[in-house]
Amino acid sequence: MNRAEFDVGARLRILREMHGLSQRELAKRAGVSNAIISLIEQNRSSPSVGSLKKVLDGLPISLAEFFAVDPAPRPRVFFNADELVELAGGRISYRQVGPDLAGRALQILHEHYAPGADTGEAMLHHESEEGGVVIRGRLEITVGDQSRVLGPGEAYYFDSRLPHRFRNLGEEECEVVSACTPPSF
């Protein structure tokens, strides 16, 4: 296994910034001094596991997640979306963002649901996680035994092993951008 050097400081800084926290805010949540967070992020101090755990609890993420690394893909760049795909007799259409399925880490779809569009009663489920944002219109999302109607700017995220279903109950077309981890068919 490729045992690359693990940059504790850089990782902590990125995670903290992604959570929109200042060093002092995180320090307060974690119950440590702000100075030590600065020093750790500069790799001027190698935190004890105990204090690193306290800091991560402030985010909160686990030690396992902190140290987990993803397998490295090859550098690729793609602009624009693939061709339009139509489902449900044209009532649902989407474009896939990025390269074709093989080897991707992400599947991103730009979807359009016509009024009345429905992914169907036989609810989908697959081994991945999935989320999205409603851009325009209203969409009913049913996951497991929960159901919600989302409008523009609202969002969802779920474990796609749960059976799920999407329906446009309104009079207006609904537009959604969604993403999921690569489906393992």
Next chain:
Amino acid sequence: MNRAEFDVGARLRILREMHGLSQRELAKRAGVSNAIISLIEQNRSSPSVGSLKKVLDGLPISLAEFFAVDPAPRPRVFFNADELVELAGGRISYRQVGPDLAGRALQILHEHYAPGADTGEAMLHHESEEGGVVIRGRLEITVGDQSRVLGPGEAYYFDSRLPHRFRNLGEEECEVVSACTPPSF
């Protein structure tokens, strides 16, 4: 979130014994004193990440493997996005879709770039893949040595180990939905 305590000492002792090494043997391989291994295993000392790494190198086991716990992700459903996070002096803002970083397979962001917003010259790069769709406005995307201006409905996808930068050069606010795999840093 219920994050079970991680017993560093017990885990180290078990791993060491599974490898059939005495404390002194492991200490010699790791380049540390035998005393500290005894103390760590008794949880009388919380090792620094640096020295823990040295010890694990003697097994050899990575930090990720040491802290890895059985991936038993519970099915989860989340609606709506987290609170608004602001960057670049408020010119760039986003909401994160779904749960907090911990254990997610996906990061989905609903982003807004004010006119003139710029992620900066010191271009970002991290270990993941990333893509998105422009909903409104125009956004210049620079990845490696490629640069493109995307408008509504247009999309991008790239390996985020390539340095990248986003700029809104227009007069209008730009809205984007993006997704990436969980960044390792």
Next chain:
DNA sequence: TAAGTCTGTTTAATATATTCAACATTCACA
């Protein structure tokens, strides 16, 4: 028995992590 060598543990000295307080900078606001 005693001397040898292995085991894990402990003690006192030292190196380092961590704290507290101050500093320099930036940004919002008067």
Next chain:
DNA sequence: TGTGAATGTTGAATATATTAAACAGACTTA
């Protein structure tokens, strides 16, 4: 302009991790 409240950083004091060396027990071997 200035003043206050943010930001990240740094220095000196303190707490803790780490070392080197010694200790105690279990097992050979003579």
